[in-house]
Amino acid sequence: xxxxTQLVPALPSLPSIGHGEDCPCRxxxxxxxxxxxxxTGADIWRRIASWQxxxxxxxxxxxxxxxxxxxxxxxxxxxxxxxxxxxxxGGGFVWDAQKFxxxxxxxxxxxxxxxxxxxxxxxxxxxxxxMDLQPGDYVVHIYHGVGVFKGLTTLEREGVKREYLxxxxxxxxxxxVPVDQLxxxxxxxxPDDRPPExxxxxxxxxxxxxxxxxxxxxxxxxxxVCLYALREKATRPPYGEDTPWQAEMEAMxxxxxxxxxxxxxxxxxxxxxxxxxxxxxxxxxxxxxxxxVAIRAAFKAIMAxxxxxxxxxxxxxxxxxxxxxxxxxxxxxxxxxxLSRLIPPAEQKRILHGLKTGAIDMVIGTHRLLSQDVQFQxxxxxxxxxxxxxxxxxxxxxxxxxxTVDVLSMSATxxxxxxxxxxxxxxxxxxxxxxxxxxxxxxxxxxxxxxWMVREAILRELQRSGxxxxxxxxxxxxxxxxxxxxxxxxxxxxxxxHGQMPPQEVEGIVLAxxxxxxxVLVSTTIIENGxxxxxxxxxxxxxxxxxxxxxxxQLRGRVGRSDRQAYAYFLFRTGRLTEKAEERLQALRExxxxxxxxxxxxxxxxxxxxxxxxxxxxxxxMRSVGLELYQAMLRDAIRRLRRGETSWNLEAPVQEDxxxxxxxxVHAYIPHDYIADVAQRLGYYKxxxxxxxxxxxxxxxxxxxxxxxxxxxxxxNLIRLMEQRILAxxxxxxxxxxEDKQLILKFKPxxxxxxxxxxxxxxxxAGIRTQPDEITAPLGKHPLETLMTVLGELKTIxxxxxxxxxx
Numbered sequence: 001x002x003x004x005t006q007l008v009p010a011l012p013s014l015p016s017i018g019h020g021e022d023c024p025c026r027x028x029x030x031x032x033x034x035x036x037x038x039x040t041g042a043d044i045w046r047r048i049a050s051w052q053x054x055x056x057x058x059x060x061x062x063x064x065x066x067x068x069x070x071x072x073x074x075x076x077x078x079x080x081x082x083x084x085x086x087x088x089x090g091g092g093f094v095w096d097a098q099k100f101x102x103x104x105x106x107x108x109x110x111x112x113x114x115x116x117x118x119x120x121x122x123x124x125x126x127x128x129x130x131m132d133l134q135p136g137d138y139v140v141h142i143y144h145g146v147g148v149f150k151g152l153t154t155l156e157r158e159g160v161k162r163e164y165l166x167x168x169x170x171x172x173x174x175x176x177v178p179v180d181q182l183x184x185x186x187x188x189x190x191p192d193d194r195p196p197e198x199x200x201x202x203x204x205x206x207x208x209x210x211x212x213x214x215x216x217x218x219x220x221x222x223x224x225v226c227l228y229a230l231r232e233k234a235t236r237p238p239y240g241e242d243t244p245w246q247a248e249m250e251a252m253x254x255x256x257x258x259x260x261x262x263x264x265x266x267x268x269x270x271x272x273x274x275x276x277x278x279x280x281x282x283x284x285x286x287x288x289x290x291x292x293v294a295i296r297a298a299f300k301a302i303m304a305x306x307x308x309x310x311x312x313x314x315x316x317x318x319x320x321x322x323x324x325x326x327x328x329x330x331x332x333x334x335x336x337x338x339l340s341r342l343i344p345p346a347e348q349k350r351i352l353h354g355l356k357t358g359a360i361d362m363v364i365g366t367h368r369l370l371s372q373d374v375q376f377q378x379x380x381x382x383x384x385x386x387x388x389x390x391x392x393x394x395x396x397x398x399x400x401x402x403x404t405v406d407v408l409s410m411s412a413t414x415x416x417x418x419x420x421x422x423x424x425x426x427x428x429x430x431x432x433x434x435x436x437x438x439x440x441x442x443x444x445x446x447x448x449x450x451x452w453m454v455r456e457a458i459l460r461e462l463q464r465s466g467x468x469x470x471x472x473x474x475x476x477x478x479x480x481x482x483x484x485x486x487x488x489x490x491x492x493x494x495x496x497x498h499g500q501m502p503p504q505e506v507e508g509i510v511l512a513x514x515x516x517x518x519x520v521l522v523s524t525t526i527i528e529n530g531x532x533x534x535x536x537x538x539x540x541x542x543x544x545x546x547x548x549x550x551x552x553x554q555l556r557g558r559v560g561r562s563d564r565q566a567y568a569y570f571l572f573r574t575g576r577l578t579e580k581a582e583e584r585l586q587a588l589r590e591x592x593x594x595x596x597x598x599x600x601x602x603x604x605x606x607x608x609x610x611x612x613x614x615x616x617x618x619x620x621x622m623r624s625v626g627l628e629l630y631q632a633m634l635r636d637a638i639r640r641l642r643r644g645e646t647s648w649n650l651e652a653p654v655q656e657d658x659x660x661x662x663x664x665x666v667h668a669y670i671p672h673d674y675i676a677d678v679a680q681r682l683g684y685y686k687x688x689x690x691x692x693x694x695x696x697x698x699x700x701x702x703x704x705x706x707x708x709x710x711x712x713x714x715x716x717n718l719i720r721l722m723e724q725r726i727l728a729x730x731x732x733x734x735x736x737x738x739e740d741k742q743l744i745l746k747f748k749p750x751x752x753x754x755x756x757x758x759x760x761x762x763x764x765x766a767g768i769r770t771q772p773d774e775i776t777a778p779l780g781k782h783p784l785e786t787l788m789t790v791l792g793e794l795k796t797i798x799x800x801x802x803x804x805x806x807x
Contacts, residue, residue, distance in 0.1 A: 035092040035107050044107050045075045052078065056099045061087035063105060063251030066244040067331065071108075088251070133682055138188035138196055139167060140626040142654065144175060145206035146188055146196045152179075152678055154669070161714070162662070163669040163685075173201040178662040179669060180722060182682075182689040189627035196623065207651055209624045214633050214650040216621035221637035232276060236404035239272040239304040245332055249299050252328060253292055260432035261289045267430045268297045268408060272304075272381075278406040284432030287532075287561045290410045291321070293432075294383045295328055297408055298362055302334050306380020307355065308362040311369055313386045315340045315503065316510050320532050321385070322364045329362070339365035339374070342507060384409045442560040442568050446544070446585045449571040454540060455488040457569055458520060461538040462492060466564070467513070468520045468538045471555055473546035475500055475524055481542065482522045489520070497523045525551055534562035544570035545581035552585075629654070658725040661736040664743075666784045668718040674708055688722055697723055717784060724784070727791050731798065736787065738779060743786055745775040757797050764793040 035044075051058055062068050065084050072082065092103040133139070135151040147167040154163050155176065164176035165185060177185055188196060199205055257265070264282055271278035284290040298308040310325070312318040322338040329336050337351045337360045354360035358377035363369065382405055447453065461468050472481050475498045482496050495518040497509045506526065513521045514533055521536075525547075539559045544552065552570065560566030570585055622630045632654045640648055675681045684704070691697050697719055704711060711719070728736060732751025737744045747753065753761075758770040768790065769776045775794075780786045 030095060031097055032093040032095045035094060035101075035103065044103070045071070045077065048082070048101075048103070049075070049077050051101050052082070054099070056101050057083070058101045058103065059083045059085055060103045060108070061085045061089050061092070061105075062108070063088050064248035066248055068108065133187060133679070138626075139165075140186045140188050140629050141167060141175070141177065142184050142186070142629060143206075144169070144201055145209070146198060146626065147175075148198065150174075152681065158665060160665045161667050161669065163681075170198050170200040175201065179685040180662065180689050180718060180725075181660065182685045184657070184689075186626060186628035194623070196626075211650040213621040213625045213630060214637070214654070217630060217633035218637045218650070221634055221641055225638055225641045234277055234404050235275045236277055236406075238275050239300055239306075241273065242269070242300065243303045246296075246299060246303055249328060249332060250296060252331075255436065257292070258289065258432065258434040258436060260284070260434045261292060264290075264293045264430040264432055265296055267428070268293060269300065271428065272297065272300055272406060277404050278381075278408065278428070280408055280428040280430060282408060282410045282430045282432070284410070287436065287557060288432045288434070289436055290385075290432060291324060293430075294385070294408060294410060295325060297381060298325065298383065299329065299332075299334070301381040301406070302329070302361045304380065306378050307358065307360070307376050308381045308383065309369055309376070309379060310362070310364040310383045310385065312364065312366055314526070315342055315366055315507055317385065318364050318366050319507075319511075325362060325364060334361045335359060336362045336364065339363050340368050341366070342504060379405055381406045381408065386411060440560065440563070440565050442556055442566045444556065444568045444570070446570045446572075448574045449542060451484075451488055453569065453571070454485070457538055457540055457567065458485070458489045458492060461567075462489070462519055464564070465535075466538065467516065467518070467533070467536045468492075468540065469536055469555075469558055470520055470522045471539070471541045472522065472524060473543040478522060478524070485520060485522065492519045494518065494520045494522060497521060497526060499524055499526055525555065532561060533558070537562065537564050537566040539566075539568045541568070541570050543573065544585060545572040545578070658729045659733050659736045661721055661725050661728075661787075663738045664721070664736060664783050664787065665738065665779075666717050666721060667714045668721050669714050670718070671712050671714055674712050674715060688718060691722060692726060694723055694726065697726075720784060720788070724787050724791055727795060731791065731794055733791075738783070741779045743775075743777045743779050743783065743790065745790065747773045749773070754801075757794070757801065760797045761790075761793060764797070765790055 048058060060068055060082060062084065063086070065086070068084060072078075087104070089102075089104040089106070091106045092101070094101050133149055135149060137149045138146055139149045140146050144167075147169045150166040150168055152163055153166050153176070154161060163179045165179065165182065166174060166176055167185070168174045264284070268278070268280060268282075271280055282290055282293055294310070298310070301308050310318075310321060312321060318338060318340055322336065326336045335354070337354065339348065339351050343351070351360060351363065352373060352375070355363055356375050356377060363374075368374070384407070458468050458470075470481070470485065472478055478496055478498055482494050485492070486494055495509050495513060497506050497513075499506075501509075509518075510521070510526075512518060516535065537559050539556060541547065541552065541555060547555070556568045559568060572581070572585070625633070636654050670681050670684060672681075675684065684700070687700060688697070691700065701711065701719060704715070725736070728745070732748050733745050734748045735744075735746045737746075752772040753770060753775070758772075761770055761775065762768055765777060767778045775790060777786060777790050
């Protein structure tokens with residue numbers, strides 16, 4: 001690297017303009033010329049040669065030094081007199097008086113895209129849809145079964161105030177669950193819309209139900225672990241580290257990457273550099289930069305001399321991807337081809353031959369890529385875009401081509417099957433949750449249909465030279481809809497496209513719309529798939545109640561892809577809304593913030609029903625215990641099998657509980673005047689109860705302080721109580737109880753107290769009595785402090801003892 005200050009002659013020798021005695025600053029007249037006015041493109045290389053001959057100092061500020069070196073050699077220019085400087089600048093200049101030239105990538109590659117810093121977005125805390133509980137929702141208590149959540153209630157017992165969840169079972173049974181045990185309660189989500197059966201607490205049926213579901217989860221886990229063990233055993237030569245070309249290709253990206261993108265890129269590259277084939281799911285909201293992750297993965301594969309296939313659900317999306325990848329890869333000599341049924345047969349034949357011989361590095365296409373005649377010389381990476389559009393068998397076809405092929409699947413709203421697999425640790429998953437620079441949330445309107453609203457929406461968009469997507473649920477009557485719109489907006493240029501038209505015709509219409517030959521595209525859901533049209537910023541969906549939530553979400557993602565404010569109108573016919581349709585539209589309104597696709601997919605599970613994981617036979621098990629508990633069972637079974645266990649007690653708790661401390665007389669809750677919103681209080685209770693380390697609790701305290709201010713005493717008590725329960729669990733305590741003003745700690749059978757520990761405790765804490773499996777201490781005026789003292793002393797004794805033994 002060169003010191004830029006040494007490249008420019010001393011300034012005082014230049015003509016200057018003074019500002020009088022009052023101002024010590026001086027202005028210098030440099031008389032430089034912008035390179036834009038001098039030369040760009042192919043001509044620039046000739047100019048560099050002539051500047052060299054005239055003894056000019058030539059500095060090139062570039063993100064692509066390797067490409068520059070190669071270009072200089074090709075042009076026969078002596079590179080030793082040219083100074084290469086790392087940099088990304090908007091343009092260069094010539095300074096004839098000092099024989100100095102600064103050249104940038106803007107002139108050399110006609111690439112005027114500056115890497116722009118992203119705007120910081122603060123969209124608030126993401127919604128944890130699973131705990132978005134409303135009174136009347138079904139919940140699962142892992143020890144008592146499925147009941148109905150009736151709300152949060154504050155109870156005072158023996159002068160101590162606590163908040164509880166009230167859950168009702170078959171009449172007259174009900175339970176009050178302390179909020180610090182909220183990790184035992186889950187929202188009930190089933191694989192279909194049928195309500196669960198609510199039973200009485202006294203019945204032993206729940207224990208049998210759990211055992212049956214765990215047995216089913218065990219069988220499924222065995223199948224899955226076997227499947228993935230084969231994949232783990234499969235090896236392939238790891239991809240090498242990034243090449244210099246990789247860094248330069250990545251530097252062509254016109255923005256600074258978001259944190260989520262960088263994380264996803266690192267995870268994908270780590271997979272590729274490992275000796276095992278990748279199978280990663282990349283989830284990111286529509287337009288959040290998943291394609292850039294795919295571009296970098298594809299280029300890495302090409303640099304490792306492996307071929308890449310990108311599978312898209314529609315011809316138009318394949319065409320758009322082809323343009324993007326070709327633009328990025330062509331400067332590096334990589335051959336990219338587009339294969340779809342619309343490509344002429346002769347060209348298809350040439351592409352197929354190129355794939356077989358290895359002359360083509362990357363192919364982008366639709367289902368056509370799955371045909372038997374498509375053969376590769378050395379297929380390394382398969383990228384599947386909008387993966388929820390493809391069947392499992394279609395995706396497996398690629399994996400069967402070669403057992404060692406790497407697979408990167410991309411999706412904005414993952415289908416339930418994928419979501420399960422990802423949530424249960426069987427697939428690797430990357431998420432991009434932060435929006436790109438300048439992106440605004442889409443304003444979402446859910447309302448009954450009126451001609452007036454449609455007319456206003458279309459005219460407002462046309463006034464700012466934008467375009468409109470108008471989506472209808474059925475092909476039948478679509479031309480009548482277009483005629484109606486023409487009457488409402490007579491000046492609008494309207495076109496119609498739907499799935500029953502010949503593919504070439506649809507392609508032609510959509511491309512004409514893309515080139516702004518039309519203002520309004522009336523269509524069925526064919527626009528749902530990944531079309532990138534930044535000029536379309538109004539979406540109107542007629543008959544919105546007929547669409548699934550995933551579809552509506554994908555449709556909404558087609559607008560708002562620039563820095564303009566976008567609008568989505570979901571219009572329904574009055575009187576036609578079913579309860580489920582109303583819930584779907586309400587969810588869309590709730591999740592209008594950026595990055596909500598993942599939360600929405602969870603909500604979609606609740607509304608549409610959860611689909612199936614590996615087949616219908618699991619529906620019964622999922623229905624009986626709910627999705628979340630079933631997932632926990634599956635995750636537990638997979639972990640046990642991976643550890644080499646072959647059998648275990650199916651009636652034992654799925655999760656290891658912390659000792660219950662609800663009998664300790666301490667005010668421990670989140671006051672209403674600190675967090676008024678019930679859903680948010682529930683969310684924090686869930687996170688506190690689910691914490692298993694002090695670090696997690698400290699992080700929560702920082703977040704609470706930041707959002708709501710200094711913690712009130714009852715909340716501090718709740719956090720400290722949770723800390724003590726975690727510590728007690730680590731020390732082998734099974735239960736914490738209170739009897740006759742005495743604190744009693746009972747220990748697990750395999751964690752008894754040693755005699756020397758008991759003696760040390762008796763010396764350290766006044767009034768304490770010990771046995772190998774129990775500690776009793778006077779409760780005192782401050783029960784929480786007593787518990788902290790006893791556990792703190794025990795921890796110190798155990799640690800000192802282990803150090804002494806280690807020494």
